[in-house]
Amino acid sequence: MAGRSIEIILSRQLADCLNVPVFIVDPEGNLVFYNASAEGLLGRRFEDTGEMPMEMWSTGFHQTDEDGKAIPPDQLPLVISIKNHVPAHKTFWVTGYDGKSHKISVTAIPIVGRAQEFVGAIAIFWDNTSNS
Amino acid sequence: MKIILHGTRGAYPTSTPDNQKYGGDTPCIELIYKDNRLIIDAGTGIIGIDWSQYDPKKRLDILLTHLHMDHIQGLGFCKPLFDPNREVHIWGPGGSAYLLQTRLNRFLSPPLFPVVLRDIPSQPEIHELANSKIELGPFTVHSSFIIHPGSTLGYRVDCGGKSLTYIPDHEPMIGKLKLYDDDSWVSGFDLAYETDLLIHDSQYDNEEYMKKIGWGHSSMQICAEFATRTKAGRLVFFHHDPSHSDDHRTQTFDSFMSKNSYDFPIELAVQGREIEV
Numbered sequence: 064m065a066g067r068s069i070e071i072i073l074s075r076q077l078a079d080c081l082n083v084p085v086f087i088v089d090p091e092g093n094l095v096f097y098n099a100s101a102e103g104l105l106g107r108r109f110e111d112t113g114e115m116p117m118e119m120w121s122t123g124f125h126q127t128d129e130d131g132k133a134i135p136p137d138q139l140p141l142v143i144s145i146k147n148h149v150p151a152h153k154t155f156w157v158t159g160y161d162g163k164s165h166k167i168s169v170t171a172i173p174i175v176g177r178a179q180e181f182v183g184a185i186a187i188f189w190d191n192t193s194n195s
Numbered sequence: 196m197k198i199i200l201h202g203t204r205g206a207y208p209t210s211t212p213d214n215q216k217y218g219g220d221t222p223c224i225e226l227i228y229k230d231n232r233l234i235i236d237a238g239t240g241i242i243g244i245d246w247s248q249y250d251p252k253k254r255l256d257i258l259l260t261h262l263h264m265d266h267i268q269g270l271g272f273c274k275p276l277f278d279p280n281r282e283v284h285i286w287g288p289g290g291s292a293y294l295l296q297t298r299l300n301r302f303l304s305p306p307l308f309p310v311v312l313r314d315i316p317s318q319p320e321i322h323e324l325a326n327s328k329i330e331l332g333p334f335t336v337h338s339s340f341i342i343h344p345g346s347t348l349g350y351r352v353d354c355g356g357k358s359l360t361y362i363p364d365h366e367p368m369i370g371k372l373k374l375y376d377d378d379s380w381v382s383g384f385d386l387a388y389e390t391d392l393l394i395h396d397s398q399y400d401n402e403e404y405m406k407k408i409g410w411g412h413s414s415m416q417i418c419a420e421f422a423t424r425t426k427a428g429r430l431v432f433f434h435h436d437p438s439h440s441d442d443h444r445t446q447t448f449d450s451f452m453s454k455n456s457y458d459f460p461i462e463l464a465v466q467g468r469e470i471e472v
Contacts, residue, residue: 066378066385068326069340075380076369177290177340178325 070176071095074185084188086166090181092117092145104188106161106174125158140171144184148173154191166191196354196472199402202240203464205364205398205434206265213440218466221265222363222434224394227236228354232331235350235361236260240466241269244358251281256331258324258423259287260363262298270393271308279316288338288346289323296321310358320466341365342382343411351386357472358392360427363434367421370408372401374420387425391472394464395421397432400447415451423457430461431470 071087075096078085084101090096094115102108105124115123121136128134134141140151154168171186202220204207207217214450221238230277232249234241235258249255255275260266275281287295296312299321303312312319324338334354341349341362360383367382375382387393397418399407404414413421415432422430435444449465 066382067380069342069382073342073369075375076371080370112363149453156224177288179290181243 067095067180068176068178068180069176070182073184074174078185081187084190086120086141086186087183088117088141088145088186089183090145092121092142094120095183101188102195104157104159104165104190106159106163106168117145124160124164127156129156130163131156141184141186144173144186148175148181164192196352196390197227198359198394198470198472199227200240200431200466200468200470201225201243202236202238202269203433203435203466204238204265204437205396207272208239208268209437211440211453213442214437216465217444217463219437220266220326220466221268222260223269224361226334226352226354226359228333231334233334233336234258235326235352236266236363237270237273238265238267239269239272242272244273246274249275251275251278254282254284256284256286256421258336258350259285259359260349261288261343261345262302266268267299267302268361271303271310275422276315276317276319279318281317283317283319284322284339285319286322286324286329286336288340290326290340290346293329294321295323299389303319314348337386339383339386341386342367342369344409347411349383349386351390357392358390359392359394359472360425361394362386363394363396364411364415365396365421366409366411367413367417370403370405372414372416373427374417374424378424381421381424383421384425387421387427389395389426389428391428392470393422393425393427393429394431394433396434398436399428400451415447416455419451419455419457419461422459422461427459429459429470429472430457431464432461433464435464444468 078098087096126134141150168189202223220240222236223240226233337351338348343364351360394411397415398412399414
């Protein structure tokens with residue numbers, strides 16, 4: 064069995080302790096974990112969904128810019144981090160599986176571990192809805 | 196394959212009357228298969244190795260899990276290193292901002308040590324490992340980064356159809372008393388899966404662990420859960436806290452075993468103990 068890298072395991076342990084939404088993806092972009100705060104954003108529980116391929120999570124909720132214009136998946140910070148191995152940041156609106164809209168700021172960073180391997184990326188969300 | 200525990204104590208060596216039962220030297224184990232030998236970690240336990248059993252014409256390989264002092268403190272007193280005719284290879288964790296050689300130099304140089312690494316007569320070759328596989332004679336060695344402060348490797352050695360997994364310092368779940376349910380989220384899982392003998396950090400009981408979160412060590416409970424989940428054949432509780440007497444360690448172990456049941460044998464590491472797998 065291929066175990067996950069310790070950098071991804073430690074990212075999950077950190078995410079478990081945070082009260083802000085966090086996504087963790089593997090090098091292929093599969094969403095391997097999201098924490099309890101992110102469940103509120105997605106409108107789904109990790110225990111129910113399990114891992115999700117990038118095609119599912121990047122298109123599963125509707126994201127728009129300030130003008131209501133749809134943002135294509137490849138412009139999402141986490142997708143940019145995975146594809147280009149660079150940090151990315153963006154503020155936009157999302158509508159989760161539960162139909163609720165949130166204005167969020169997302170910062171995604173690639174994770175490069177001790178073995179000098181790109182092992183995935185982590186995205187931290189800040190819900191700005193109440194400030195809008 | 197025979198494994199000799201030359202040092203079982205964590206943190207620092209002790210020589211008090213209260214620490215004689217399990218031994219006072221810091222981590223070092225020796226693996227022997229026919230006339231082949233391999234050493235893992237160079238705590239003060241390495242000083243007690245019987246070098247007369249070694250063929251001086253054969254290369255000597257020393258694997259380091261990490262560079263905390265208790266795991267390298269005996270390196271400067273390892274006699275073969277001072278034999279100019281000896282071929283010595285030291286393997287240890289890469290994955291740091293500094294080369295392994297540079298990090299070892301910090302210890303093996305003044306003012307901490309009188310001889311600099313480059314002047315050690317055997318001129319040991321330094322090799323960095325990551326999530327790696329190497330062959331050292333009959334020993335197949337897998338290394339993998341595991342959770343412990345600083346760059347730290349666990350090792351699995353397969354030889355003669357048997358396996359040893361050695362993870363002397365490990366905190367697989369920081370601040371929690373249970374591992375994640377999914378095996379793929381457990382640090383070090385692949386190294387230990389179905390290993391015949393697991394030598395693993397078990398410095399604390401749960402109560403003490405919760406006071407020392409992030410120090411990089413496991414409780415007996417987490418260690419035993421790790422062994423259960425990985426289907427280890429046999430478990431040795433390793434890395435005894437030098438601040439506890441052996442009586443305290445024995446009581447903690449007896450209390451733990453009286454409340455738990457496992458389908459594999461568990462024992463406390465004893466310095467000098469020889470284990471056949």
